[in-house]
Amino acid sequence: MNPTNEQAQTCLRVCQMLSNCYRDIQLFRFNAQTGEVYIFAGEELQIIVSRNGLWRFLNEAEL
Protein backbone atom coordinates (compact mmCIF):
# COMPACT_ATOMS: atom_id res chain seq x y z
CA MET A 1 0.00 0.00 0.00
CA ASN A 2 1.24 3.49 -0.85
CA PRO A 3 0.42 6.82 0.77
CA THR A 4 -2.28 8.92 -0.96
CA ASN A 5 -1.92 12.51 -2.11
CA GLU A 6 -4.43 13.90 0.40
CA GLN A 7 -2.64 11.99 3.15
CA ALA A 8 0.74 13.36 2.10
CA GLN A 9 -0.60 16.92 1.99
CA THR A 10 -2.16 16.58 5.43
CA CYS A 11 1.09 15.14 6.82
CA LEU A 12 3.06 18.05 5.42
CA ARG A 13 0.70 20.57 7.01
CA VAL A 14 0.54 18.74 10.35
CA CYS A 15 4.33 18.49 10.60
CA GLN A 16 4.77 22.15 9.73
CA MET A 17 2.18 23.14 12.36
CA LEU A 18 3.94 21.04 14.98
CA SER A 19 7.24 22.62 14.01
CA ASN A 20 5.71 26.11 14.28
CA CYS A 21 4.61 25.22 17.82
CA TYR A 22 8.14 24.08 18.79
CA ARG A 23 7.14 20.42 19.03
CA ASP A 24 9.96 18.13 17.92
CA ILE A 25 8.88 15.28 15.71
CA GLN A 26 10.28 12.18 17.36
CA LEU A 27 8.85 9.54 15.04
CA PHE A 28 7.22 9.59 11.61
CA ARG A 29 6.12 6.30 10.09
CA PHE A 30 3.93 5.21 7.19
CA ASN A 31 2.50 1.79 7.96
CA ALA A 32 2.16 -0.06 4.66
CA GLN A 33 -0.13 -2.64 6.21
CA THR A 34 -2.79 -0.27 7.56
CA GLY A 35 -2.06 2.60 5.17
CA GLU A 36 -1.93 5.05 8.09
CA VAL A 37 0.76 7.56 9.00
CA TYR A 38 1.83 7.71 12.64
CA ILE A 39 3.43 10.84 14.05
CA PHE A 40 4.87 11.13 17.55
CA ALA A 41 5.87 14.67 18.54
CA GLY A 42 6.92 16.54 21.67
CA GLU A 43 6.32 14.78 24.97
CA GLU A 44 2.95 13.14 24.44
CA LEU A 45 1.53 14.22 21.08
CA GLN A 46 0.51 11.36 18.83
CA ILE A 47 -1.29 11.92 15.56
CA ILE A 48 -2.77 9.48 13.04
CA VAL A 49 -3.26 10.52 9.41
CA SER A 50 -5.57 8.21 7.49
CA ARG A 51 -5.54 7.46 3.77
CA ASN A 52 -8.38 9.90 3.02
CA GLY A 53 -6.43 12.80 4.55
CA LEU A 54 -8.51 12.92 7.72
CA TRP A 55 -6.49 13.00 10.92
CA ARG A 56 -6.98 12.61 14.67
CA PHE A 57 -5.09 12.72 17.95
CA LEU A 58 -4.43 9.27 19.37
CA ASN A 59 -5.56 10.45 22.75
CA GLU A 60 -8.31 13.00 23.30
CA ALA A 61 -8.54 12.57 27.05
CA GLU A 62 -6.21 15.47 27.90
CA LEU A 63 -8.47 18.15 26.41
Place this chain on the structure above:
Amino acid sequence: MKPNFEAMSTAELKVYVLSHRDDDEAIRNLFSRRNPPDSEATWYGPMSTPDGLPIEENIRIAEEAIRKRSEIDRGNTEYTHQTMTQVTSEEIAQYRAELADYPEVLEALNVIEKCEGNLEDATLVLARRARIEVVRAPKLLDEYAKQLRDVLCRKEFREDLLNNSFNVVVAYLFINPPTIPLAMITPVLIYVTKRGLNKWCEDS
Protein backbone atom coordinates in the same frame (compact mmCIF):
# COMPACT_ATOMS: atom_id res chain seq x y z
CA MET B 1 12.91 -12.69 20.36
CA LYS B 2 10.35 -9.92 20.24
CA PRO B 3 8.76 -8.77 23.48
CA ASN B 4 5.05 -9.13 24.05
CA PHE B 5 3.79 -5.67 23.08
CA GLU B 6 0.27 -6.32 24.33
CA ALA B 7 1.61 -6.84 27.84
CA MET B 8 3.65 -3.62 27.86
CA SER B 9 2.40 -0.44 29.48
CA THR B 10 2.01 2.47 27.08
CA ALA B 11 5.01 4.19 28.66
CA GLU B 12 7.16 1.09 28.17
CA LEU B 13 5.95 0.65 24.62
CA LYS B 14 6.82 4.28 23.79
CA VAL B 15 10.34 3.75 25.04
CA TYR B 16 10.60 0.57 22.98
CA VAL B 17 9.23 2.19 19.82
CA LEU B 18 11.61 5.16 20.04
CA SER B 19 14.55 2.80 20.13
CA HIS B 20 13.14 0.45 17.42
CA ARG B 21 11.88 2.90 14.86
CA ASP B 22 11.36 0.40 12.07
CA ASP B 23 9.44 -2.12 14.15
CA ASP B 24 6.05 -1.70 12.50
CA GLU B 25 4.38 -4.23 14.75
CA ALA B 26 5.38 -2.30 17.88
CA ILE B 27 4.48 1.07 16.34
CA ARG B 28 1.11 -0.28 15.19
CA ASN B 29 0.42 -1.63 18.65
CA LEU B 30 1.24 1.74 20.24
CA PHE B 31 -1.00 3.60 17.79
CA SER B 32 -3.80 1.08 18.25
CA ARG B 33 -4.26 2.34 21.82
CA ARG B 34 -6.75 4.96 20.73
CA ASN B 35 -8.85 6.94 23.13
CA PRO B 36 -11.66 7.10 22.10
CA PRO B 37 -11.88 4.46 19.33
CA ASP B 38 -11.97 5.70 15.72
CA SER B 39 -15.76 5.53 15.47
CA GLU B 40 -16.18 8.01 18.35
CA ALA B 41 -13.11 10.17 17.71
CA THR B 42 -12.92 13.77 16.53
CA TRP B 43 -11.55 13.46 13.00
CA TYR B 44 -10.21 16.64 11.45
CA GLY B 45 -10.86 17.16 7.75
CA PRO B 46 -8.28 16.71 4.98
CA MET B 47 -6.19 19.80 4.26
CA SER B 48 -6.20 19.44 0.49
CA THR B 49 -8.37 18.10 -2.31
CA PRO B 50 -7.18 14.94 -4.15
CA ASP B 51 -5.62 17.19 -6.81
CA GLY B 52 -3.69 19.19 -4.24
CA LEU B 53 -5.76 22.35 -3.72
CA PRO B 54 -5.61 23.54 -0.11
CA ILE B 55 -8.85 23.47 1.92
CA GLU B 56 -8.42 26.69 3.89
CA GLU B 57 -11.15 26.11 6.47
CA ASN B 58 -9.73 22.70 7.46
CA ILE B 59 -6.20 24.16 7.64
CA ARG B 60 -7.42 26.87 9.99
CA ILE B 61 -9.19 24.35 12.24
CA ALA B 62 -6.09 22.12 12.25
CA GLU B 63 -3.84 25.03 13.19
CA GLU B 64 -6.08 25.90 16.10
CA ALA B 65 -6.24 22.27 17.32
CA ILE B 66 -2.50 21.68 17.05
CA ARG B 67 -1.71 25.01 18.71
CA LYS B 68 -3.93 24.08 21.68
CA ARG B 69 -2.52 20.60 22.05
CA SER B 70 1.03 21.89 21.70
CA GLU B 71 0.46 24.31 24.57
CA ILE B 72 -0.66 21.44 26.80
CA ASP B 73 2.30 19.41 25.62
CA ARG B 74 4.72 22.24 26.37
CA GLY B 75 3.26 22.26 29.88
CA ASN B 76 4.23 18.58 30.13
CA THR B 77 7.77 19.44 29.01
CA GLU B 78 8.05 22.21 31.58
CA TYR B 79 6.83 19.84 34.25
CA THR B 80 9.64 17.48 33.25
CA HIS B 81 12.13 20.31 33.70
CA GLN B 82 10.68 21.33 37.04
CA THR B 83 11.21 17.84 38.35
CA MET B 84 15.00 18.10 38.11
CA THR B 85 16.53 16.76 41.30
CA GLN B 86 19.72 18.34 42.60
CA VAL B 87 22.15 16.42 44.85
CA THR B 88 24.66 18.57 46.75
CA SER B 89 28.36 17.71 47.06
CA GLU B 90 27.89 17.43 50.85
CA GLU B 91 25.21 14.80 50.33
CA ILE B 92 27.39 12.89 47.89
CA ALA B 93 30.24 12.93 50.42
CA GLN B 94 27.90 11.69 53.15
CA TYR B 95 26.56 8.80 51.03
CA ARG B 96 30.10 7.89 50.00
CA ALA B 97 31.29 7.62 53.56
CA GLU B 98 28.25 5.64 54.62
CA LEU B 99 28.19 3.26 51.65
CA ALA B 100 31.90 2.74 51.03
CA ASP B 101 31.44 -1.05 50.97
CA TYR B 102 29.28 -1.04 47.85
CA PRO B 103 31.19 -0.52 44.59
CA GLU B 104 27.94 -0.15 42.60
CA VAL B 105 26.83 2.66 44.88
CA LEU B 106 30.21 4.40 44.71
CA GLU B 107 30.17 4.20 40.94
CA ALA B 108 26.69 5.71 40.82
CA LEU B 109 27.79 8.50 43.16
CA ASN B 110 30.77 9.22 40.89
CA VAL B 111 28.41 9.57 37.96
CA ILE B 112 26.11 11.89 39.94
CA GLU B 113 29.13 14.00 40.88
CA LYS B 114 30.29 14.15 37.26
CA CYS B 115 26.79 15.31 36.30
CA GLU B 116 27.18 18.15 38.81
CA GLY B 117 24.55 16.67 41.07
CA ASN B 118 21.82 16.51 38.41
CA LEU B 119 20.12 13.24 39.30
CA GLU B 120 18.15 12.91 36.06
CA ASP B 121 21.23 13.36 33.87
CA ALA B 122 23.12 10.85 36.00
CA THR B 123 20.22 8.42 35.70
CA LEU B 124 20.44 8.56 31.91
CA VAL B 125 24.19 7.85 32.04
CA LEU B 126 23.75 4.95 34.48
CA ALA B 127 20.87 3.53 32.44
CA ARG B 128 22.93 3.68 29.25
CA ARG B 129 25.77 1.85 30.99
CA ALA B 130 23.33 -0.82 32.20
CA ARG B 131 21.93 -1.02 28.64
CA ILE B 132 18.49 0.19 29.64
CA GLU B 133 16.60 2.24 27.04
CA VAL B 134 15.24 5.49 28.44
CA VAL B 135 13.41 8.48 27.05
CA ARG B 136 12.74 10.45 30.22
CA ALA B 137 14.67 9.94 33.41
CA PRO B 138 11.85 10.93 35.81
CA LYS B 139 9.62 8.26 34.30
CA LEU B 140 12.30 5.61 34.73
CA LEU B 141 12.94 6.71 38.32
CA ASP B 142 9.21 6.68 39.06
CA GLU B 143 8.86 3.22 37.58
CA TYR B 144 11.83 1.79 39.52
CA ALA B 145 10.76 3.53 42.71
CA LYS B 146 7.40 1.80 42.41
CA GLN B 147 9.12 -1.56 42.16
CA LEU B 148 10.99 -0.85 45.41
CA ARG B 149 7.95 0.57 47.12
CA ASP B 150 7.22 -2.45 49.31
CA VAL B 151 10.73 -2.34 50.74
CA LEU B 152 11.23 1.43 51.02
CA CYS B 153 7.90 2.08 52.71
CA ARG B 154 8.46 -0.53 55.42
CA LYS B 155 8.46 1.13 58.78
CA GLU B 156 11.93 -0.10 59.80
CA PHE B 157 13.54 1.30 56.64
CA ARG B 158 11.46 4.42 56.35
CA GLU B 159 12.89 6.02 59.48
CA ASP B 160 16.48 5.56 58.30
CA LEU B 161 15.65 6.94 54.89
CA LEU B 162 13.98 9.97 56.42
CA ASN B 163 17.25 10.66 58.21
CA ASN B 164 19.05 10.35 54.86
CA SER B 165 20.73 7.17 56.05
CA PHE B 166 20.80 4.50 53.34
CA ASN B 167 23.06 1.92 54.98
CA VAL B 168 20.45 -0.51 56.28
CA VAL B 169 18.25 -0.38 53.20
CA VAL B 170 21.17 -0.81 50.81
CA ALA B 171 22.46 -3.77 52.83
CA TYR B 172 19.01 -5.34 52.65
CA LEU B 173 18.68 -4.72 48.90
CA PHE B 174 22.08 -6.23 48.13
CA ILE B 175 21.19 -9.38 50.07
CA ASN B 176 17.67 -9.56 48.61
CA PRO B 177 18.24 -8.36 45.04
CA PRO B 178 15.28 -6.33 43.82
CA THR B 179 13.70 -6.46 40.36
CA ILE B 180 15.58 -3.31 39.32
CA PRO B 181 19.26 -3.32 38.24
CA LEU B 182 21.65 -2.82 41.17
CA ALA B 183 23.24 0.12 39.36
CA MET B 184 19.93 1.98 39.63
CA ILE B 185 19.40 1.55 43.36
CA THR B 186 21.37 4.66 44.30
CA PRO B 187 19.58 7.16 42.03
CA VAL B 188 16.21 5.68 42.97
CA LEU B 189 16.87 5.97 46.72
CA ILE B 190 18.01 9.57 46.38
CA TYR B 191 15.06 10.34 44.13
CA VAL B 192 12.50 8.96 46.56
CA THR B 193 13.95 10.66 49.64
CA LYS B 194 14.19 13.98 47.80
CA ARG B 195 10.58 13.66 46.69
CA GLY B 196 9.42 13.27 50.27
CA LEU B 197 9.24 9.66 51.35
CA ASN B 198 6.18 9.79 53.58
CA LYS B 199 3.99 11.47 51.02
CA TRP B 200 5.21 9.10 48.31
CA CYS B 201 4.50 6.03 50.43
CA GLU B 202 1.00 7.27 51.20
CA ASP B 203 0.20 8.42 47.65
CA SER B 204 1.45 5.54 45.57
